[in-house]
Amino acid sequence: MVLSRSRQKFVYCQRIPFTTETANYAHELAFEYFEGIPRRIIYDQDRVFVKDENLGDVLLTDGFMQFTNAHPFEVIFCRKADPESKGKVENVVKYVKHNYLKGRVFQDIDRLQKEVLQWLDRTGNAKIHGTTRRIPKQEWEKEKQYLLTYSGKPEKPFLNLPIYPVRKDNTVLYRSNYYSLPLGTYQDRGANVLLEEKEMKRFFYTIDNQLLATHELSLDTGRIIKNNDHAREKSKTLQKTYELVFESLRYIPQAEQYLAAIEKDKPRYFHDNLRVIQKNIESSSQEIINLALLYCYENQILNANRFAEVLNYFENEQALKNVKHNVCIETGNLNKQQNADMQPQKRDINEYESIMN
Incomplete structure (x- = not known):
């Protein structure tokens, strides 16, 4: 962890991949070292922090959510x-x-951990920074008065992950099943991975803590459990995807503004949103697409999955209208047929002559 202004650094080392628990513990150590908590912390999307993301809307893991709720950053x-x-x-x-x-x-x-803190004290934070041209430790003395108060006490969790060898076909044998890994994982006979079981899933990591693959827990034996995405080529560019989507939406005046609004709101997830939009409009009529896009544009719904929900709603509404319309037509035709078959009642002329007399 590094403070943005002073460039004061903190390092924590461990031999196994980080989990949510050990990552939280490392935070506590950093807050203790910095003598305070930063107001904002920028993260990579690592699975120890993020359970899922919906085109820019991030769902935190339970452990990290509890940790963030307990600290004011x-x-x-x-x-x-x-x-x-x-x-x-x-x-x-x-x-x-x-x-x-x-x-x-x-x-x-x-x-190693003891010596890295000593190294930071005499070198990493004590020498002039190449970009700021200032000494991080001296700048931190000024910066720390703006940090939020930290009054906790780090408590180290216990975790130990086993090591498994990688086979030549890029699989790992575990409990009588073969689990696939990305192509190129096997380099030589010394290729190993770490394995973690959690939440009915199995996670495979490189020795230097990089997540390689995730597989659902299988209770069978003798199976080859594959993830086809390991060998998948993803060649479509953002520009090509944008052109495909815009071609489908070109008759809607607000289409360009709507796509621009999504790009501005979620610039790093723009390509993902485009792919979801393209997938959902392929089987829809132009009328339904127009209604959905105008509704999303007017209500600033800037998420493709929610756009798909709106699209589906209008499709269901249109289907319901068609059913009602057909029922009305059939009922009207039935009434016309009944009227055509009706005959007026006729009386004998002698009855009228008898009344007149």
């Missing part, structure tokens, strides 16, 4: 695989790897 998430938006901390990771870890003989994790 604002959470901001970067888009996946977007190093530019988190460049400051990415530079810190590189700095620690090349200036502290590289060439160091590992003895044990506790000693």
